[in-house]
Amino acid sequence: MNSPCDVPGVDAISGTSSHPAAPLHPERTLVTAHDAGLSYGGQAIALDHLDFSIASGDALALVGPNGSGKSTLLKALLGLVKTVRGELHVLDGDPRAAAGRIGYLPQHDEIDLEFPVSLQQVVMMGRYRTLGNFRWPGKADRKAVREALERVDLADRASAHFGSLSGGQRQRGLLARALVDSPDLLLLDEPFNGLDTTSRKALMATLRKLRGEGVGIIVSTHDLELAHQVCSHILLVNREQIAFGPIHETLIPENVTRAFGESHDHFDTHSDLVAHPHPVQHDPRSRDIL
Numbered sequence: 001m002n003s004p005c006d007v008p009g010v011d012a013i014s015g016t017s018s019h020p021a022a023p024l025h026p027e028r029t030l031v032t033a034h035d036a037g038l039s040y041g042g043q044a045i046a047l048d049h050l051d052f053s054i055a056s057g058d059a060l061a062l063v064g065p066n067g068s069g070k071s072t073l074l075k076a077l078l079g080l081v082k083t084v085r086g087e088l089h090v091l092d093g094d095p096r097a098a099a100g101r102i103g104y105l106p107q108h109d110e111i112d113l114e115f116p117v118s119l120q121q122v123v124m125m126g127r128y129r130t131l132g133n134f135r136w137p138g139k140a141d142r143k144a145v146r147e148a149l150e151r152v153d154l155a156d157r158a159s160a161h162f163g164s165l166s167g168g169q170r171q172r173g174l175l176a177r178a179l180v181d182s183p184d185l186l187l188l189d190e191p192f193n194g195l196d197t198t199s200r201k202a203l204m205a206t207l208r209k210l211r212g213e214g215v216g217i218i219v220s221t222h223d224l225e226l227a228h229q230v231c232s233h234i235l236l237v238n239r240e241q242i243a244f245g246p247i248h249e250t251l252i253p254e255n256v257t258r259a260f261g262e263s264h265d266h267f268d269t270h271s272d273l274v275a276h277p278h279p280v281q282h283d284p285r286s287r288d289i290l
């Protein structure tokens, strides 16, 4: 059974129905991988045998243990890591050609919180590709910044000193920076690390709203709740692809064990968040809730 959270327009937090805006991004395939292998400059393949695809409005949870290749895949989608075998296409072509259509929220950001920069100035940094080196931000740029801040519900804090915002607000501000050029594809590397429950929920709601607008999302995470609340698909990796598919069919104990090993402690395979296609009898924790 699909979770209500899988359906664009159904609120992730309340579970109530809303009226989604018409998709702003046309339906199209955003990423395809065919037996792709990724490598850092002539070194051994860091992540191999990738075979998956995602389309507009899909959200893919990229899940695997530390060092399994999650960031490597995100960097390859940005054209920063080479595909040394097979194919990895973004918007039907080489990832480097699609760079202007991708928004990226890195795992660590370098912004010095003491630096006297406002939230809207941080978001404007996301316009640098559009602005080039020699143009001052104009009306259209300021409008784009305002709209990006509205999308993450931070328009009222536009002038605030970036360093004075809460951790969750800063994270949403950085998301606005990734969104300011209206990307077709949004890549997020562990965006929920260190966030409190309220900020997590706000960020999840924003991501679901973006899906409803037709943005494709790939989010690297250890967080199964996030994966279930936001994502339609999951890609489990451990130096190679372990499994890919709709989240409710693919996030099963067998695949989790294959990705994390028998002794993993990240995921309780009896957790409500891991699908149990064949619930184990006599175990009160086992429920086929999905």
Ligand SMILES: Nc1ncnc2c1ncn2[C@@H]1O[C@H](COP(=O)(O)OP(=O)(O)OP(=O)(O)O)[C@@H](O)[C@H]1O
Binding pocket: 040, 043, 046, 064, 065, 066, 067, 068, 069, 070, 071, 072, 073
């Ligand atoms: N710049 C680099 N040059 C060479 N090898 C690298 C580089 N960055 C990562 N690797 C290697 O690629 C493999 C995958 O690392 P990656 O950072 O993609 O894993 P990850 O799943 O994102 O890990 P984590 O959850 O800890 O962030 C590791 O063996 C790592 O050592």
